[in-house]
Amino acid sequence: MMNSLQQEILDxxxxxxxxxxxxxxxxxxxxxxADFVGxxxxxxxxxxxxxxxxxxxxxxxxxxxTAKIVNPSRKVLLPDMDAGCSLAESCPAAELAxxxxxxxxxxxxxxxxxxxxxxxxxxxxxxxxxxxxIVRQVPADKEILFAPDQNLxxxxxxxxxxxxxxxxxNCYVHIEFTHESIVRIRQEHPDAPLVAHPECTRAVRMxxxxxxxxxxxxxxxxxxxxxxxxxxxxxxxxxRLRREIPDKEFIAGPTQRCSCAECKYMKMNTLxxxxxxLQEESPELTMKSELREKAHIPLQRMLEWSRN
Ligand code: 13P
Ligand code: SF4
Numbered sequence: 356m357m358n359s360l361q362q363e364i365l366d367x368x369x370x371x372x373x374x375x376x377x378x379x380x381x382x383x384x385x386x387x388x389a390d391f392v393g394x395x396x397x398x399x400x401x402x403x404x405x406x407x408x409x410x411x412x413x414x415x416x417x418x419x420x421t422a423k424i425v426n427p428s429r430k431v432l433l434p435d436m437d438a439g440c441s442l443a444e445s446c447p448a449a450e451l452a453x454x455x456x457x458x459x460x461x462x463x464x465x466x467x468x469x470x471x472x473x474x475x476x477x478x479x480x481x482x483x484x485x486x487x488x489i490v491r492q493v494p495a496d497k498e499i500l501f502a503p504d505q506n507l508x509x510x511x512x513x514x515x516x517x518x519x520x521x522x523x524x525n526c527y528v529h530i531e532f533t534h535e536s537i538v539r540i541r542q543e544h545p546d547a548p549l550v551a552h553p554e555c556t557r558a559v560r561m562x563x564x565x566x567x568x569x570x571x572x573x574x575x576x577x578x579x580x581x582x583x584x585x586x587x588x589x590x591x592x593x594x595r596l597r598r599e600i601p602d603k604e605f606i607a608g609p610t611q612r613c614s615c616a617e618c619k620y621m622k623m624n625t626l627x628x629x630x631x632x633l634q635e636e637s638p639e640l641t642m643k644s645e646l647r648e649k650a651h652i653p654l655q656r657m658l659e660w661s662r663n
Contacts, residue, residue: 360626361388367633373409373432375629376401376422379569380591380621381413385629389413392595394570395421395467396484399658402426411632412640415440415620419640420471424650425658431640434628438620440468442554445524446503448472454500462497464490464519465653466504468526471642473502475649480657483507483553484568487514492660506530510553510560528618529554531610532587537562540585540609547606550575551587559587573599590615 357365365388368375376398377389386392391401395418402410402422409430412419417440419433446465451473455461465477466486474480481489490511493499499517501508503524512519532555541549541562550572551563560566565575569592576584577600586592587608593615596605607615632638 357387358384360384360630364388364626364630364633367630368411371409371633371636372407373411373633374401374405374407375411375413376405378414378418378591378621379595380589380618381624382591382622383594384626385413385624386591386594386598388626388629394482394484394568396482396568396661397570398422399425399467399482399654402429402431403658405429409633409636411629413624413629414438415443415618416640417443417468417470420642420650421467421654423640423642424471424474424647424654427642427644427647430636432632432636433638433640434625434632435623436638436640438623440620441527442466442468442503442524443470443473446470446473446522448476451476451502451522458498458500460498461520462493462499463502464493464499465502466507467654467657469503471646471650474653475646477502477653478656479653479660481511482568482657484570485657485661486511486553488663489657489660490515490517490519492663493517504554506556506560507553509557510566526554528589528616530556531612531616532556532559532608533611534558534562536609536611537585537587540606544583544585544606546581547583547585548575548579548581549585549587549608551608552589555587563587569595572596576600576603576605588616589618589621591618591621
């Protein structure tokens with residue numbers, strides 16, 4: 356049953372031919388009114404293929420930017436333009452450009468959690484859902500820099516055996532999970548498989564039964580015989596899992612300081628801001644066409660390689 360604010364958004368969305376794309380970390384009330392809820396990869400494909408006049412993106416800035424890059428003729432709205440990402444912040448384009456000058460010929464593989472300017476300096480983009488697959492397709496003679504997430508980069512190195520230099524960025528949410536906090540929860544639920552996002556540190560990933568993107572967590576938990584799972588990622592993911600797989604139990608992996616982890620940027624979006632964005636058709640995400648065209652090349656390469 357929708358509340359009145361949700362109903363108002365749904366009515367206006369229909370009237371304006373808008374589509375609401377929401378990331379798995381959005382609050383429950385936003386997930387409930389979205390046309391599509393998913394991970395960065397799924398959201399990119401949805402943004403690319405939509406016929407809606409307006410894409411109302413409930414996620415963070417780099418995700419809305421990605422939507423604009425892959426589908427520039429749509430109006431892209433982001434309820435709060437300050438919804439950033441610690442990974443995107445950790446890699447200023449000027450620093451990456453300087454790094455490339457010092458390492459001529461380096462092949463830059465960038466995690467989608469980066470700015471459009473960084474994408475424009477990259478050879479190919481990856482998401483947590485396809486990073487391993489994409490890196491396996493980089494020509495063998497290339498020296499690779501993986502930016503900006505050192506943890507995802509290390510995980511891909513472990514999985515593929517491919518040597519890569521890694522930018523030293525991280526997700527401020529996922530590095531809060533510690534070996535100690537996860538060992539503790541595992542002892543409390545010894546039979547529950549442990550599912551972790553690759554942005555977690557190696558000390559946490561090594562305890563996990565499965566390391567995967569938020570979307571793949573759904574398939575893993577659905578297809579596994581277990582009835583209880585420990586989920587080590589941002590807490591919004593638990594709403595999605597509980598909605599899609601109601602007969603199983605999901606336990607939030609604790610950090611050292613609290614019982615679950617929240618991304619302050621993802622949580623900047625509220626139903627009130629979503630309604631206002633639709634009413635005002637603002638804040639709108641705009642981008643210079645030169646930047647968009649440059650950023651589109653590695654992103655399009657990813658979308659193609661991801662289908663291989
Ligand atoms: P996913 O693509 O796995 O949803 O990850 C996005 C993200 O921001 C994780 O912190
Ligand atoms: Fe960025 Fe981490 Fe928030 Fe994901 S959870 S948007 S990586 S800060």
